[in-house]
Structure formats: structure tokens, C-alpha cells
Ligand SMILES: *[C@@H]1O[C@H](CO)[C@@H](O)[C@H](O)[C@H]1NC(C)=O
């Protein structure tokens with residue numbers, strides 16, 4: 001094909017006109033209807049795009065937090081990122097997808113998600129003549145470990161079992177159950193936070209011997225519809241041994257008590273006898 005320069009130049013006004021028309025166009029900013037779920041320590045993409053899918057290269061794309069004083073999360077303007085006034089906790093963790101801007105895709109990537117990233121965001125896109133925005137809700141979700149049960153041996157009233165599970169967000173519940181699935185009365189749940197502020201939960205129960213000697217610890221997060229459980233079986237002999245050993249200690253205690261009383265009585269008797277002797 002042979003296109004002369006003059007022919008080519010003829011197209012320039014037409015091209016200019018087309019670009020002007022496209023920037024004059026109105027557009028809608030759209031995103032997901034449902035909250036975006038993010039996992040602490042992982043990366044997350046907050047989807048946002050233009051409809052029609054005009055290029056966003058020449059537009060201003062601003063991501064910010066709602067209900068924050070200095071809310072800037074990421075700003076793209078005049079063909080580059082301008083993050084001088086970004087919220088410090090987002091420094092170095094945010095980016096758009098440069099190759100996607102051309103397709104009207106203004107999604108934001110947030111790296112190494114933190115708990116503080118949860119909440120509402122706005123994707124705000126502006127041209128010289130038009131703007132629109134879309135709100136996106138980010139929820140943090142962390143599913144913890146399978147519970148670990150440890151046997152603390154015999155304590156007053158039965159065998160003491162402790163259930164522990166780590167790495168949850170939001171805070172889960174801990175339930176102890178017998179082999180028939182009946183809840184067992186347990187101590188209150190201890191909660192701690194790890195270095196990433198995720199929940200560590202621990203709950204102790206004192207159990208008596210049952211027919212099966214099987215007990216289950218269940219850790220559940222209802223909002224996330226997540227549950228993890230572990231079953232333990234106490235060896236029967238261990239249980240009996242524990243009770244025996246307690247009987248043993250009780251017997252020893254009784255013998256010691258008896259001896260003390262006996263000595264007291266003897267001393268008293270001796271003293272009474274000596275006083276009598278003196279009087280006589
Ligand atoms: C816009 O969307 C249409 C239809 O999905 C697609 O064919 C076209 O390539 C897209 N345009 C850009 C600039 O990505």
C-alpha cells in the first residue's frame with residue numbers, strides 16, 4: 001500500500017476531531033457490587049473500570065478512602081503517579097495497571113494487605129469535562145489454623161484440655177463439644193493478637209470420663225462461614241491413672257494429717273502428765 005504524506009496529513013484533523021470527541025464523551029465509573037475480600041499479607045486488586053471503555057491514559061484517576069481526613073490512596077494525573085500526599089501506610093504498596101489504562105481499566109492493586117486496609121474506597125475518574133466515581137468496600141478475611149488440643153492432665157474436677165487456633169480475622173468463637181455434639185461448659189475464651197494483629201484464641205475445658213472419651217474443639221467465624229475443628233480422644237487408662245493418682249495423694253494427705261494429730265495429742269498428754277507429776 002502506498003500512502004503519500006499529503007494523504008496522511010489529511011487524516012490528522014480527522015484524528016484530532018475523534019480524540020476531542022472521545023474526551024468530551026461522558027463515561028460511567030463502575031466496579032464490583034459485592035465487597036472485595038482481602039487476605040492479610042497477600043495482594044488484592046480493587047476493580048474499577050470505565051463504561052464505555054474509553055482510554056483513561058489522559059484522565060485523572062484518584063483512589064481515596066472514605067471518611068478519612070487526608071484520604072489519598074493513589075493518584076494518577078498528567079500521565080504519571082503523583083503520590084506525594086498519599087496516606088503513609090500505603091507508601092510503596094499501590095499501583096494501577098499501566099497497560100490496562102488504555103482499555104478504561106482503572107483498577108488498583110494493593111500489595112501486602114494490612115488490617116487497616118479494610119473499609120470503603122472511592123475510585124474517582126475525571127476528564128476535563130466530566131467525572132464519575134464508584135465506591136468499593138474492602139473486607140479483611142483471615143482463616144486461621146486447625147485447632148490444636150493439648151492435654152494438661154488431671155485438674156480438680158477432671159481432665160483439663162486446652163484448644164488453641166491462630167491467624168483469624170475477624171475474631172472467631174471457640175466451642176467445646178462432647179462426642180454427641182452437645183456444648184460443654186468451658187472457661188471463657190482467651191484472645192491474643194499476633195504480629196499482624198490477627199486473633200489467637202485459646203479455650204480450656206475440664207472434662208469427665210464419658211463412654212467414648214472423645215471431645216471436639218470447634219473454632220468458627222460465622223460472618224466468613226468458616227469452621228475448623230479437631231477431635232481428641234483421651235486414653236481411658238490415662239483418665240483412670242489420673243483419678244488413681246489423685247486418690248493416692250488424698251490417702252497420703254490423710255496419713256500425714258493423722259500423724260500430726262497423733263503427735264499433738266501425745267505432746268499434750270506428756271505435758272499433762274508432767275504437770276500432774278509436779279503437782280504431786
Ligand atoms: C472495549 O470493549 C470492547 C467490547 O468488549 C472490546 O472489543 C474493545 O477491545 C475494548 N476497547 C478497548 C480500548 O479496550
Ligand SMILES: *[C@@H]1O[C@H](CO)[C@@H](O)[C@H](O)[C@H]1NC(C)=O
Pocket residue numbers: 045047048049097100105106107
Ligand atoms: C483490569 O485489569 C486487571 C489486571 O490486569 C484485571 O485483573 C481485571 O480483570 C481488569 N478488569 C477489567 C474490567 O478488564
